Amino acid sequence: MRRLPAWIARLDGVRARAAPALRSPRAPAALAALVGLVALVPRWRFAVEEHPLRLYVFGDMAIYLERGVALTERARAAWDTFTPPGYPALLALLHAAAPGDLALVGACQAALGALTAALTALFAYRLDRSLAVAALAGLATALYFPLVFYAGFVLTETAFAFLLLLFAWLELRALEHGRARGRAALGLAAGGVLGLAVLVRPSLLAFLPWVAFRAARGAGFDRRVAGATLLACALVIAPVSAHTSWLLGRPALVATNGGVNFYLAHSACRSVRSTAGGEVVEVSTHYNRTHFERRCELPRPFLDEGAYYRAGLAEIAEHPGRLLRAWTGVAEGLGLAPRRAWPNQPFWPGSVEHEAELDASSRLFVPLVLLPAVVHAMARAWGARRGRGGGSGEGGAAREGGPGADAGARARGIAWAILASVVVVLYAYNGNPRVRVSSDPLALALAASAWAAGARWLLESLALAHASRRAGPP
Numbered sequence: 001m002r003r004l005p006a007w008i009a010r011l012d013g014v015r016a017r018a019a020p021a022l023r024s025p026r027a028p029a030a031l032a033a034l035v036g037l038v039a040l041v042p043r044w045r046f047a048v049e050e051h052p053l054r055l056y057v058f059g060d061m062a063i064y065l066e067r068g069v070a071l072t073e074r075a076r077a078a079w080d081t082f083t084p085p086g087y088p089a090l091l092a093l094l095h096a097a098a099p100g101d102l103a104l105v106g107a108c109q110a111a112l113g114a115l116t117a118a119l120t121a122l123f124a125y126r127l128d129r130s131l132a133v134a135a136l137a138g139l140a141t142a143l144y145f146p147l148v149f150y151a152g153f154v155l156t157e158t159a160f161a162f163l164l165l166l167f168a169w170l171e172l173r174a175l176e177h178g179r180a181r182g183r184a185a186l187g188l189a190a191g192g193v194l195g196l197a198v199l200v201r202p203s204l205l206a207f208l209p210w211v212a213f214r215a216a217r218g219a220g221f222d223r224r225v226a227g228a229t230l231l232a233c234a235l236v237i238a239p240v241s242a243h244t245s246w247l248l249g250r251p252a253l254v255a256t257n258g259g260v261n262f263y264l265a266h267s268a269c270r271s272v273r274s275t276a277g278g279e280v281v282e283v284s285t286h287y288n289r290t291h292f293e294r295r296c297e298l299p300r301p302f303l304d305e306g307a308y309y310r311a312g313l314a315e316i317a318e319h320p321g322r323l324l325r326a327w328t329g330v331a332e333g334l335g336l337a338p339r340r341a342w343p344n345q346p347f348w349p350g351s352v353e354h355e356a357e358l359d360a361s362s363r364l365f366v367p368l369v370l371l372p373a374v375v376h377a378m379a380r381a382w383g384a385r386r387g388r389g390g391g392s393g394e395g396g397a398a399r400e401g402g403p404g405a406d407a408g409a410r411a412r413g414i415a416w417a418i419l420a421s422v423v424v425v426l427y428a429y430n431g432n433p434r435v436r437v438s439s440d441p442l443a444l445a446l447a448a449s450a451w452a453a454g455a456r457w458l459l460e461s462l463a464l465a466h467a468s469r470r471a472g473p474p
Contacts, residue, residue, distance in 0.1 A: 039142030086199030187228030195236025259308030329431020376450030
């Protein structure tokens, strides 16, 4: 047998010596804990020391803070429904523990961000059962600047990212569990977390049809887990929806800001102003501010979602090209926006000190994260299709979605379904990277799997090429 190149042989030796520790069932959890500690350092430094939240309370941040404090001091009013209640509820809990102490909010968000990176590592491990993939995804999330950045603002990105990754992890664990009771318990827990995430950002409602489809049309274990998830999610959302409907005097879900965002996404308005009165009189988005100049007025309160949905549909009917134009909002939401000066950076609210990091994160997301993940998904789909043509050796458990099914395929299904729902929201409501950034850990996990697969292919190709050169002509 021809000898392998020395550097490949050394890599094999290192891998052989590390194999016992890497095969330990505790290795993924230990890696996740390490990733969490690494992630905590920049978040704590930014949110607690460099960028204390108390100095950056304006716009949406001031509204969230006021809504959170109000939950402990007065009953909710109709206008409060314009803001989703989940994040203000978290602020209310922290305010009750330490009234007026935004340093506690910063510390809490730093901790949630660290847990998000740890959960990303655990989730990524399930993609390929690879500690290398888990480490790459976890560390990428730990050091990903937009997630560090948003830990220093009174905004929803950090809490929502944590709930999203916790849901994805619990759902995957439910699908992998070997006992019916365990699957049901974990499915219910995942659904509860999913419901809380919807209360923080109702845009996640776009993901629920996928869960409902699995519950209605799935097979075996997958169907039962999805049903438990959907039930628990509904039980969390229903009381809030009932209370919102009671405050408004009409049926509603958990918040009333969807209509005006839909109208802005399909109009040619820099902003929209309600002439019907109310606490907030003008609303805009990053995309609208950077593309249009006209300020529009509608004689309906922003709480009247139906009026703004109808106005948005009227804009589309009069200008059908707006359906194509909305894809430019998706492109900008994915980070393909031109560089703009502060305060019109894609990752609102922007920061003069960190403009370069924000711009680099925005521009590199598609080529380094999304595109490799998509190419890898297509390659896997093509390989699976060719493999099915020659027959499959998998047993009935895999076909039924039971505990013996491929955990990697399930993890990819959950991640891609969430990311697809994000694209729907970017298209229909708001083409802004803020809509996407909380789901970026899932994209980073998929990209880590893609880069690892590419590295394996490259090493195998180099080894084969070297062997062929050493063997010489036949």
